[in-house]
Amino acid sequence: MNFLDILYTPIDLPPCPEIDINKLKSWLAEAYPKQKHLIDMTAGEIQAHNKLKDNYPWNFTFAKFFEWQNGFDKHFPELVEYITKVYGIADKEIGVVAVLPIRDNPSKIRFWHTDPDKFGLRFYVTNNRYKENIIVIKKGRPEILDADIHGKSFEENDSRLINETVYRTTNVHPRQPFYLNNWKAAHAVEFNVEGERIAILLGTDNMLDDSPEFLERINDLIVRSALKYNKEAVLLHDWTDGIKVSQ
Numbered sequence: 001m002n003f004l005d006i007l008y009t010p011i012d013l014p015p016c017p018e019i020d021i022n023k024l025k026s027w028l029a030e031a032y033p034k035q036k037h038l039i040d041m042t043a044g045e046i047q048a049h050n051k052l053k054d055n056y057p058w059n060f061t062f063a064k065f066f067e068w069q070n071g072f073d074k075h076f077p078e079l080v081e082y083i084t085k086v087y088g089i090a091d092k093e094i095g096v097v098a099v100l101p102i103r104d105n106p107s108k109i110r111f112w113h114t115d116p117d118k119f120g121l122r123f124y125v126t127n128n129r130y131k132e133n134i135i136v137i138k139k140g141r142p143e144i145l146d147a148d149i150h151g152k153s154f155e156e157n158d159s160r161l162i163n164e165t166v167y168r169t170t171n172v173h174p175r176q177p178f179y180l181n182n183w184k185a186a187h188a189v190e191f192n193v194e195g196e197r198i199a200i201l202l203g204t205d206n207m208l209d210d211s212p213e214f215l216e217r218i219n220d221l222i223v224r225s226a227l228k229y230n231k232e233a234v235l236l237h238d239w240t241d242g243i244k245v246s247q
Helices: 021-034 036-041 043-048 077-086 212-228
Strands: 006-010 061-065 094-101 121-127 135-139 165-168 177-180 185-189 197-204 243-246
Touching (some): 006 212, 021 061
Antiparallel strands (some): 006 177, 094 197, 121 177, 121 197, 135 165, 135 185, 165 243
16 A cells, blocks of 8 residues: 555644634735735636636635745744654745635535645644534546546536545544545535634645655655554545545
């Protein structure tokens, strides 16, 4: 088993440190309007080809886009330290850090997509209703190439996905680190109750993406995590221990 056989798992690392969420919200309110040019180059691509793009649920904001944006590293050094020390990714090797706060009054329609990063590393800064507000997953069809799944958006009954079964993930902590497979399955967020929910996406730079040593380390981490959290993990093959529900 390798990390591409795993579609979702909590990661066996310490949770994100508690931070001042109001301070983060203030930073987001100032930074988000200034980043349209960056968002149009990146997250906008995921939205652009989806008829349901108005249901995109996040105010996607870059904390880092090869350089730290809007003083994020100065305002939140504890988060930078968490990434560099706990994940073991040097500052210079961090390509992208994206902060994903849920928009006010988000659509209840699922926005099915995959992200363009390679390794699917994530963590919640806050998710105070983490048992109810979850991520759902659909597997890609076996005959579909990884390149036709990775970094794409999908309609509700997209022919590239196995639509008959939706896997409901299980969170274990309101600030948990977690992994999502962007090559073999699509995911969406569910909003079942009102709550505070901000995730952070980590993208490594191109040199680290191509590093055999880093690939081995991340592979070992994700596989170890899925084995530890075997009741929560969602796996690619039929022996998954994920919770399966029919639509």
